Amino acid sequence: MILRLLAMLVMVLSGAAAAAAQQAAPPVDNCRTCHAQLDGKLGEPAQQFADDVHATRGFTCANCHGGDPREEDMEKSMSRTRGFRGAPKRSEIPQLCAKCHSDGAFMRAYNPSLRTDQLAQYQTSVHGKRLSSGDARVAVCSDCHGVHKIRPASSPISNVHPQQIPNTCGRCHADAGYMKPYKIRTDQLLSYQASVHFDKLKGGDLAAPTCVTCHGNHGATPPGVTSVERVCGTCHVFQEQLFDQSPHKDAWAKTKIPSCLTCHGNHAIKHTSDTMVGTGKESICMTCHVEGDNGGKAAGRIYTALTGLDASLGEALSVVDTAERKGMEVGEARVTLSAAREKLIKARVDLHTMDGARVEETTKAGEKLSKQANQDGVQALAEYTFRRKGLALSLLVIAFVVVCLWLLIRNLERPAAGEETERT
DSSP: OHHHHHHHHHHHHHHHHHHHHHHHSOOOOHHHHHHTTSOGGGTHHHHHGGGOHHHHTTOOTHHHHOSOTTOOSHHHHTOGGGTOOOSOOGGGHHHHHHHHHTOHHHHHTTOTTSOSOHHHHHHHSHHHHHHHTTOTTSOOHHHHHOSSSOOOTTSTTSTTSTTTHHHHHHHHHTOHHHHGGGTOOOOHHHHHTTSHHHHHHHTTOTTSOOHHHHHOSTTOOOOOGGGHHHHHHTTOHHHHHHHHTSTHHHHHHHHTOOHHHHHHOSSSOOOOOGGGSSSSTTOSGGGTOOTTSHHHHHHHHHHHHHHHHHHHHHHHHHHHHHHHHTTOOOHHHHHHHHHHHHHHHHHHHHGGGTOHHHHHHHHHHHHHHHHHHHHHHHHHHHHHHHHHHHHHHHHHHHHHHHHHHHHHHHHHHSOOHHHHHHHO
8 A cells, every 4th residue: 555655656756757848849840940950040040049038938930930930841830721921021010019918817927017008108109100191110129139039128138128229229219311301400419428427327327318218219200399398397397397387488488489499409419507597608698698698698597506615615615625635624614515506406497487586695604604614614724724723832841841852861860079079
């Protein structure tokens, strides 16, 4: 009886092991095996597919191209009766990808967090609309994601990784010959690469805006004139809210000129500076205003307030740095300086209201803090000077005492006159 139970247990375990081995074994893909032995264009897909995100999840060539990958006979495996469709036409690619990617139940087994409305979004995009009208030159899924070497978006070498997106979009949009029929500019990539956004992205900030941040990805569409402010406001929330409180809000609404773009540009957004306001040569305000009108006066007032606080901060920082280099404790002054700098940052954001009084109120609070930090630094330097003088005086006293002691000891060691005569 015991032997029979042991035999049954061995059979059960063997069956489970065999089932596990069968489940773990990669699917048979004779298409890939055969093509991997070929050269050139026929061999590259099989070689590239090895690290494709679909291959790592157990998909085979047949999932996209059809046919029977288990069949060793080429004619049978590529038979139309077995569903073989070969390379899809460009116009068929979105629907082909959507066969899986639009199926929520299917995708949940592989990546529950991945959205399944990409096709619906694509059909609303400028690319999707042109494709449906018969223009097969526009971007489809494979143009952005790749074909046989697709990587997850989180991979640094993925075509749709944030740091790769500008070049991915630029492959078409920076090609003057390819874009010629559409009569749109092709300097967007070069302009973006000169922007503050690209500097942040290049520095490793993956949250920095890229093409898809402003234009969308699957539903890519150029922002309309009336939507530019809202697009910028998705990141620059406070600036948008303050702009809505400014006299510029109604003025731009009447002229229907893009608001944020007028001052900052779109692709080539530069680092901002206080010289952008005011009445100087670099002032953007003066492109619409003159020095004597209300806008020019407000701009001059704001510029004076901002540069005044910035200069005050620079002076205070210099004093505090000097005190710290001399070994003085300036921790409290540093905290005060930080609070003053926050006021400057806030004032630079407040300027979007174009309210000179509001900006001045913020900068005055910052100047008060800056002066306090400066005073703390001056006091630290005064204490340093006092300590130095005290140390010098102490050293002089100590030196005087040492000399006196030395003279006293020398006098004590010298023999008295009577003792000297007696020895003689």
